[in-house]
Amino acid sequence: MKxxxxxxxxxxxxxxxLLRNYLSRxxxxxxxxxxxxxxxxxxxxxxxxxxxHWGDVSLPGLGxxxxxxxxxxxxxxxxxxxxxxxDFKDGTAASYLPVNLEGVKHVLxxxxxxxxxxxxxxxxFVCGDxxxxxxxGDLDLxxxxxxxYEESKFLGESFLHGVMAAASAPVPITIxxxxxxxxxxxxxxxxxxxxPFLFLDAVARxxxxxxxxxxxxxxxxRVQGNRAAHLPLVFDDAVAEALVRLAANPESAGRVFQLVAxxxxxxxxxxxxxxxxxxxxxxxFAGDEEFNGRPANPLDALxxxxxxxxxxYLDLSVHFTRSNLDAIAGAEMLPTPNQAELALAFKAFLAxxxxxxxxxxx
Ligand SMILES: NC(=O)c1ccc[n+]([C@@H]2O[C@H](COP(=O)([O-])OP(=O)(O)OC[C@H]3O[C@@H](n4cnc5c(N)ncnc54)[C@H](OP(=O)(O)O)[C@@H]3O)[C@@H](O)[C@H]2O)c1
Numbered sequence: 001m002k003x004x005x006x007x008x009x010x011x012x013x014x015x016x017x018l019l020r021n022y023l024s025r026x027x028x029x030x031x032x033x034x035x036x037x038x039x040x041x042x043x044x045x046x047x048x049x050x051x052x053h054w055g056d057v058s059l060p061g062l063g064x065x066x067x068x069x070x071x072x073x074x075x076x077x078x079x080x081x082x083x084x085x086x087d088f089k090d091g092t093a094a095s096y097l098p099v100n101l102e103g104v105k106h107v108l109x110x111x112x113x114x115x116x117x118x119x120x121x122x123x124x125f126v127c128g129d130x131x132x133x134x135x136x137g138d139l140d141l142x143x144x145x146x147x148x149y150e151e152s153k154f155l156g157e158s159f160l161h162g163v164m165a166a167a168s169a170p171v172p173i174t175i176x177x178x179x180x181x182x183x184x185x186x187x188x189x190x191x192x193x194x195x196p197f198l199f200l201d202a203v204a205r206x207x208x209x210x211x212x213x214x215x216x217x218x219x220x221x222r223v224q225g226n227r228a229a230h231l232p233l234v235f236d237d238a239v240a241e242a243l244v245r246l247a248a249n250p251e252s253a254g255r256v257f258q259l260v261a262x263x264x265x266x267x268x269x270x271x272x273x274x275x276x277x278x279x280x281x282x283x284x285f286a287g288d289e290e291f292n293g294r295p296a297n298p299l300d301a302l303x304x305x306x307x308x309x310x311x312x313y314l315d316l317s318v319h320f321t322r323s324n325l326d327a328i329a330g331a332e333m334l335p336t337p338n339q340a341e342l343a344l345a346f347k348a349f350l351a352x353x354x355x356x357x358x359x360x361x362x
Contacts (some may be wrong), residue, residue: 002077002116006030008057008107009082011037013194014121014181014356017240018080023049030072032062033083057083057103062110069110076114078247081107082121084156086194088309104156108163108170117172119247122157124177124232124258124320125150128308134322135175136256138238146312169324172253175247178239179232179260179320180313182337186348188355195310196233196270196342197349199223202306203274203283204350206299218282222300223307225285225314227271230264232320235341238334245329252328260320261336267314268325273339277346285314 005022007016018157019037022029023046031037031054042309051074055062061069085099093100104120111118127134128143132321139161145151164173180195193201203221210218242259246252267285275281283303296304304311325333337345 002075002114004028004030004075004077006032006072006076006079006110006114006116007082008032008055008062008080008103009050009084009121011035013183013190013236014178014239015082017183017236018082018243019050019327021237021240021244021350022229028075030075032057032064032072036316040187040189041185044142044263057106058098060072060106060109062106069113073116074108075113076111076116078119079107079111079114079116080119080121080243081111083107084121084149086149088149090148093145093155096148097155099251100152101159102155104159106179108160108173112170115171117174117247117253118160119174119176119243120160121243122159122175122177123150123153123332124179124260126154126157126177126319127320128154131317133319133321134258136258136324147309168344169254172250174252174254176243176246177256177258179249179258181236181239182233182342182345183349184235184341184345185236186345186352188352188359189326190352190354196274196346198310199283199303199307200274200277200346200349202303203278204353205306207278207282208304210299214360219297219299220281221283221303222291222296223283223303223309223314224288224291224296225234225267225288227268227331228242228266229315230266230315231270231313232260232318233265233270233337233342234259234261234334235337235345241297242329244332245333246325249328255324255328257328258320258322259325259334260322261334262322262331264316264319265337265342269339270342273342274347276339276343277350 011033028049031052036052128145132141207218
């Protein structure tokens, strides 16, 4: 009987949240990734519902042995494709394509074999550097991309649109485009330092090293960015809940959902939450004019170097529409993270970071 949800990328930030959600509802899940998912907070009663197989989406058949492939297809009632190379290291798409494009093709083949609907997790940043409103129906607007990750995700999603446009799509396909996902409860084992957490980590490092050199009051570091700009932040558990709710509704098939909050999070609110987590003014945004008048000091420059991949995201004006999400899942789905929630997540990240470095010392 086809009861299982199949989730690729189950060991990642969003994958773990989706796993947690389905398992806590009592749904059996087959997780596919190269490393097993780590879920320290999972209720023991949920464990028998989870099976994990090593799988590499860049390989045909995901590199599964033929018997396991058949077993996965026999059991799958729905396939969520989350696996992706998500770093921003390379400027062009080529090195990402084996995972972020070929991987999509291999997972579609699995969904087709299983005759199971496919939920593909893309990203809102298929918009690239598009500066205005970006709607669910938009894809190729002639935009440029900030890095090879964005471009490769665009190519992966474009491939699926081609399949969906064909007269007879092999299985129902739904595209989900999350904004920037923030882990609500980061733990020492979370592993990924991404988005706002990269800034927290870099600032904490610089403050630690200033402290080690006997500097009692490290200066407030400056980050080149626009306080009036905003970011489409969403919490991981809210994205997982939206995916589960949308997947449960057959009307979601053939649609694109932008998994963003009703409002973007302003950079100034983000700065306040950041400093609340540190308990003092640790960092602030400063614009080009200020940096022109007072160039970066060595600490500002080090911070800029450690956070380079994200510099291009600190002056965003794009607005993502979410009419499909509102229509199918309701306007209360994926609420806007507020300052208190962000500060709590940031504090938890800093606590997890110190715990990791204590563990490293013992
Ligand atoms: N985080 C965000 O802010 C965000 C925003 C928008 C969209 N998304 C999308 O959401 C999805 C999940 O992102 P995430 O933040 O959870 O990423 P992540 O934490 O970096 O996790 C990536 C996942 O992909 C798996 N993976 C990578 N290469 C693989 C391969 N060759 N074969 C099989 N699995 C592979 C990793 O597992 P192993 O290393 O164990 O194989 C891991 O489970 C991605 O498609 C991403 O593009 C994320």
